[in-house]
Amino acid sequence: MLQVCGPNAAFQGTIRYLFRPCPHLILTPQSSPLFFTCGSRKIGLSKMVNPACRPHVTHVIFDMDGLLLDTEKFYTEVQEIILSRYNKTFDWSLKAKMMGKKAIEAARVFVEETGISDSLTAEDFLVEREAMLQTMFPTSELMPGASQLVRHLHANGIPICVATGSHKRHFDLKTQRHRELFSLMHHVVLGDDPEVKQGKPSPDIFLAAAKRFEGGPIDPRKVLVFEDAPSGVGAARNAGMSVVMVPDPRLDSAHREAADQILSSLLEFNPADWGLPPFQDLAS
Ligand SMILES: O=P(O)(O)OC[C@H](O)CO
Ligand SMILES: [Mg+2]
Secondary structure, three states: OOEOOOOOHHHHHHHHHHOOOOOOOEOEEOOOOOEEEEOOEEEEHHHOOOHHHOOOOOEEEEOOEOOOEOOHHHHHHHHHHHHHOOOOOOOHHHHHHHOOOOHHHHHHHHHHHOOOOOOOOHHHHHHHHHHHHHHHHHHOOEOOOHHHHHHHHHHOOOOEEEEOOOOHHHHHHHOOOOHHHHOOOOEEEOOOOOOOOOOOOOOHHHHHHHHOOOOOOOOHHHEEEEEOOHHHHHHHHHOOOEEEEOOOOOOOHHHHOOOOEEOOOHHHOOHHHHOOOOOHHHHO
């Protein structure tokens, strides 16, 4: 059923016409005619893309922290501990500016945005948080749906890889309990890779990832990126790729506008929306 409400009948008619192939889309109006909610999510008109009109992708790039692995909570915890020493609190507006970036880039944001750069340099911040992170990373767990999706794409011959702002040493710690799953990736591009001159939102890491597939560089329009961070969504966009965002629910909706599709979990992803092989249970 398509249920559309808007400022006037002509507007409603236009939207009904545009989305007439979407039998299951139910929209309820907000005060602005440019936005609607679908379930609990706020959606801009530009994001109301008929799945039939989405590009059919051939290659998939996964972000790691906060997307495949539940590791963003470790950074949050450590940063809360450090900031409390300065009688300051770590909030999600600052988190949104840091996540997805290379360590030193995120560290500079942290000390500058919190106004503690005179007391703590970005480099010293990294040293201080390292001891805590090293004990946390080996306990990293997979995000819901990550294993199922990675295994499904791999089993169906879709080339997949990881592009993470994490550097090699942290990558090894975070993935030590998940080696078999990560071995399904065609390749992994890390934040300290020489080809990644600038971290997300620069497109460097995704362009390097697209280049390293068999037959690369792959046309960015054929690549689908999965991301959790605003900087990562920006990087995918800057690389000319489509992007599915799986944001933490605490991330402000303003940071979700650039994504092509927003999911509350990888468990919600329907590969067929993007021309990828459907899950068996959905196909039958
Ligand atoms: O989200 P990722 O995988 O690019 O990782 C980035 C940082 O290591 C953590 O925010
Ligand atoms: Mg991430």
